[in-house]
Amino acid sequence: MSSIPLTHILFVSTALFFIGMYGLFTRRNLITMLMSIELILNSVNINFVAFNKYLYPDKLNGVFFSLFIITIAAAEAAVAIAIIINLYRSHRSIDVEETQEMKY
Amino acid sequence: MSLSLLIILPLITALVLLFCNGAKQVRAMALSGAVMQLVLAFILLFEYWQQRTTGNPGIMLFEEDHLWFTPLNIHYHVGVDGISIAMILLTAFVTVAGILVSWSMEKLNKEFFFLLTLLSMGAYGFFISLDLFTLFFFLEVAVIPKFLLIGIWGSGRAAYSAMKLALMLMGGSALVFVGLAGIYFNTQTTGGTHTFDLLQIAQLHIPVEAQKIFFPFAFAGFGVFTALFPFHTWVPDGHSSAPTAASMFLAGISMKLGGYGCLRVATLLMPDAAHYYSGIIILLATIAIIYGAFATMMQTDLKYINAYSSVSHCGFVLLGIGMLTKTAVMGAVMQMVSHGLMTALFFAAIGMLYDRTHTRQVAQLGGLLKVMPFIAAVFVIAGLCSLGLPGLSGFVAEVTVFMGAWQNADTLYRLATILACASIVVTAVYILRAMGKVIMGPLQVEGSGITAQPGALLADAGWNEKIAAGLLIIGILAIGIAPFWLTELITK
Amino acid sequence: MNYSSYIALIPLLPLAGFVLLGLFGQRRFSKSAGILGTLILLAATVLAFYTAYNYFFVSGKVNGVYQPVIALQYTWLQFSPGMSIDMGILLDPASVMMLVVVTFVSLMVHVFSLGYMKGENRFATYYAFLGLFTFSMLGLVLSTNIFQIYIFWELVGVSSFLLIGFYYDRPAAVAAAKKAFIVTRFADLGFLIGILILAFYSGTLDFGTMIQRLTAGDSSQLAQMTGSTFLGISILSWALTLVFMGGAGKSAMFPLHIWLPDAMEGPTPVSALIHAATMVVAGVYLVARLYPIYQLNVSVLQLITWVGAISAFLAAIIACTQTDIKRVLAYSTISQIGYMLFALGVPAYSISSGTGYTASLFHLFTHAFFKSLLFLGAGAVIHFIHTNEMGQMGGLRKLMPLTHLTFLIACLAIAGIPPFAGFFSKEEILMTAWQSNRTIYYIALITSGITAFYMFRLYFCIFWNKPSTHHNDHGEGALNMKLPLALLGVAAVVVGFIPFSQYVPVDGRAKEMTIPISFSIAPVAVALAGIGIAWALYYKENQRPQQLAAAFGGLYNTIRRKFYFDELYLFITKKIIFNGIAKPAAWIDKYVVDGLMNGLGIATTRVSESIKALQSGRVQAYAIYFFGGVIALAVVFIYWWK
């Protein structure tokens, strides 16, 4: 039944991880950057689930972990968005390039 | 008596000072504290004398030993031998004198005396501690007051000098720390724990390889404090910017912290390494002596003259230590005491002149003997002591160093000794030039709105200055005329 | 018998005087200081004479030999077991003789100064310094220990510094004082190192022990010292030469003589005491003290001989050209000390008999009297007409008869005309030279001729030459100035008749020293010749001296400029030491060593400035660095640093 080998899945998750990273590094819109981070987290989720299912099917702690990650990610996103909104109030923009007041 | 008093008394004095108000109260308090310290020091001396005469064989006397940090086997362990007592006496003398000369200090005088007292506490603690940790502790305690004293009350590029001094001394203590850590982890007591205890370390033998690694750290670290070439550059700037009392402390006491530390390291902690490196030590010491002396020749500011000459004189201390013969080491200790008193006196005299003439430039002063004979006399005595005139302490100390140094038959050591001897001629040259210009010759005061007329501005020393100078001079004479008590104290 | 009870007082009384007057003099005794000091010294002198009597005639001799006696001795500074500086009192013929000389001359000077220094505003200080000097000098001559002698050596140096610089607001005086101190200090450096060497090899600092150890027949220490060499010269020679260097410095021997003439800036009585009678002969005394050891090393003795001879000769001819009367006397002092030194050294050329030793000390003895007399006389003159310049003097014999008489006596004495004191001692010296080394003898002979010449040039210029332009305003001087002149004058006549070799022989064994009359003819003739020339040139005012000077021209100037020695030294100190060593040292310290320390600080700030771009403020960049760090760590620690 398990026809798809683990490596494939890991490949997908790793790809996702780096896509997310790429997005984070390159996008200038804060919301997009947030989404990229979500991608990273999801790649981690895939890892957990995959490891759990393929390597340690007798326990479920991996799956649970991914559940926690999802919820926490949601919370994180909420706070982040709140902050971004507040940022927009003061900066009139959510472009990351606008926020370099503090440096050196 | 309990040695801890030497720490507690200044501490209490300092704390009380914080609650005094009004210049009068403050300085009265500070002075009485200092005097009590002096008395204490003498009591200590006599009790020590008794102990020894009744044949107490211990290396250190009046030991107190409390466990401080159990897991690290760090103790609060104090005790004294003759050397430390000599240094304690020196500290006591200089403290009283320093407080007296800064009697009329207006600016923030509470803080000033507070810091002075703290400084003396640091010195006492350093000289009595037998545990390397406490030693290090007090070594660093003594740094910050200097920084503040120079920075706040200093003249000229005060802040710069203060920073330089603090950083270089910190660097020194950083090196010391590495050395100490190294020693610590190379000690294996019977209990299996490591130890910081000087005496124990002296007993258990640190592996020679380890000594060779860590000796340079410890020695150079302490060397920074006692102006070991090339780490001496804080001395001129620091001394010349510092207020009078601070200069006296700096040159009189805190440079001795370094010398004392070097001595302990070289003789007690890592004798083998000391032998191994003695050539280098002597080389550096000789450079400091000669080159310090010649550099002094070119100085035009009285304080710079004395500062550089301190570099040269402290070279004798290191030379004595480096020679490692019993006599030479004794000479080094005597030189520490003597130089402490002498240079304090010198700075006091310079300070008095400066207070009246508002200049320290040799070129701008002249013939002050006419208007302020007492100060001039003090200046002359300090100068003569500095150039090693018999009957004053400088001669005794230097001669002892030379005799001790000459015991090393090695030609290069002999050469170093001869060069060191030669420096006394150079010393004579620069001292006499300064003296001949400032004290003798036609009366002259320039470069500061003061007219060279005898009168209120160019008055002679006040009572406080007289007492201060008198104290130091008594010390100098006591050593210079009757050195045997000091040698007995040190060697017994 | 036990001396210690009172002998200690001899040096200590002047010290007490110094302390008393030094601390309270200016306030309490501004007037009475002189009397006080003099009385104190009188007491010391009496004691000294009593001691001398006691030693020479009562108890000094033990079965025909004068034994050195250690009157007292305390350990002053213990270096190591057996090696210590002791403070003590050593009585032997030489030291007792010096004791007499020092106290007597010092007393005379004290008395003379009562008049001479009257009204000086630092009168008390002056007497304090005199006390200090007397104390130091006595300590020096009574030393039992080579380091003790060094200590008092330095002390006389400093008291001479203080007294030369007594008129501290005169730049010239200050300069002279500094010069004197520094030059002698330089010489003392040699002395110190010499001591270190001797001490190291002989293992003691005590004279007696040292001499006995080194002179013992099978002395291992001596073997070591002669055996081991440095730069091809035996350690013994090094040690003795260096010690002698100290002596030469104090005794103003060529080439370290430059300080003495300048030292005449001090008050004249001081010159009489320090720079004629006592301190300057310390060098001779030092060599005499270590004479047994010097005898072990011929080469150093020869060195001493030649140094002495050259100094004697050069100083004599320089003296002929000087016009400042005190400087003339200063150079004559150098010349006379030269005599004493080569008298010590010259026996090296023959089978050493003790004659040189005795002769030298004898000359030291007599010289002390007539030279101090000369100086005091000069002082009286200066006091009278307020100038040192010969040119402005003349015809004073009427105005100051006593001074004139005593000065004449002194001149005859120094010129070596019988029966005055100088004659006898000089004869002995010449005799010794004759026996040992003819070259030296002839130099000495010529020098004595020159001496006679310049002394009488001085004499004639002061007392005859042109008629006096000065009217007798305040007389020749009070009794307190006349008395010392008179006493010294008497001394200058009589002391020559003392059979010196009876009392101060080299080894304590009294021996007879006879000089055939025939031998004396030559010296006396030469001396008379010298006087004659002086008479011819200076008895009456005339042009001959100038013509003569012109005739010699360059040579004359060279001599008058003292062979440009001062210039040479100035060049060495200013150009070489200051510009060559001190300046660079100061520069290096300021810009290299200190620069290094500051440079570290500057470098740190530079670096921190240069890396600030890392903190770009752009959150994405942060993330990239973050990830970069992760990757770097992973790579490094997975692939390289296992």
Added chain:
Amino acid sequence: MAGDFFILMKHELIITVIIFTLLLLKIGSDLSNKSLLNLVNGLLLLNLAAGFIGNQPGMLFNEMFLTNPLIVLEKNILSLGTLIVSLQSASWLKQHEHVAEFYILLLCTLLGMFFMISAGNLLMFYVGLELSSIPLAAMANFDLGKRKSSEAAMKFIISSAFASGLLLFGISLVYGATGTLTFSEMASHINGSPLHIFAFVLLLAGFGFKISVVPFHLWTADVYEGAPVAVTSWLSVISKGSVLFVFISVLYTVFKPMAATWYNMLFVLSVLTIFTGNLFAIRQNNIKRFLAFSSIAQIGFILVGITGSSQLGTASLVYFVLIYVFSNLAAFGVVALVSALTGREQVSDYKGFYKTNPVLSWVLTIALFSLAGVPPTAGFFGKFFLLLSGAGKGNYVLITIAALNMIISFYYYLRIVKAIFMDANEQPIERLTIPGYPKLAMIICVAGIIVTGLVGYVYDYIHSLSFGF
């Protein structure tokens, strides 16, 4: 069992209770700021007091949550810090309209830290970590109007999300490699295989982010500068401290098998951190930013201590954190007061500070000396022991580097002291009257600075609880 539960989770429960009280108050009544502050500080004091009584070691939820005397001590240290911070921020919060929220967020993070510290399991650890970091972002934004504040918050949330992303990736790998999330089981599966190393590096990055180890530190300065002072001090002391506690226990227990590897890593990182922190600190003019970099340098020294990997190391770390709480909070206390009352935060503003405010100057000076490690302040002892434990491994290159870096750090601390005492200033900060709570906080801090060092018992006690290998 149930009793156990209440005793073992005492700290967490108390905090939760406080949080809910505040929530209810927020909804139910409209207390004035003043009384609210009094109430909260009172509660925090109670919390602190309660922390000391009736503790016992044990574990819950099959090893998810475990506690022992050391952990209790760590929690107490954090509670103490919390109290001090809240006292200090009183003068700032007085005129702020969202006091309750502030405390709710603050205490949430504290709660998160408690869970994190007693985590026996990566899941619990992760939850705790996030709970302690997400509210912080909100707090960083608490000066709602200020541009800087929101910029700081943004930078913090983005970076922390990214960091926790990497951390999670690492955790997932660890899970993949070991098949367990429980620390105690994990240790047996760890061997220095490349996968483990990679996973460890990711975890290390996660920790490094929180305690701002170079190169994971870049957010620190900006956030510190932008955030309100109270939050900054909280970030710099409490959150760092908590993560350090976990970090060392994870290193010493879970990754013990690959000690050799992480020793070298820490060696590199500590040197990097010390240098970077110092070199940046030299240049700073904003005092908060300056303190940020100085705290980075401090972390470097702490890492040196950790490399000692001995009982001495743990003890010194906990001891140092305690001291660090006092010293750094004392410094921030003064800064907070000044910025709250005058709004001035530049180093140059402090010129001539001593003339106008001697007391505050002394407090600040003592704090700075303690940070610089000058006796007799506690900082000296802290640093001494840290470096000593570092030296225990015999790596004297590291020790020498660290010791010599003390000179640089000394320089910039003295720079402030110089400004305070020696520099002239035409418009210095005017004379300030210190309100009650901040004053109390300062007294506590200074007392702590003096006592903690000189009284050897403190260290002995900590040491007796510590572990190592």
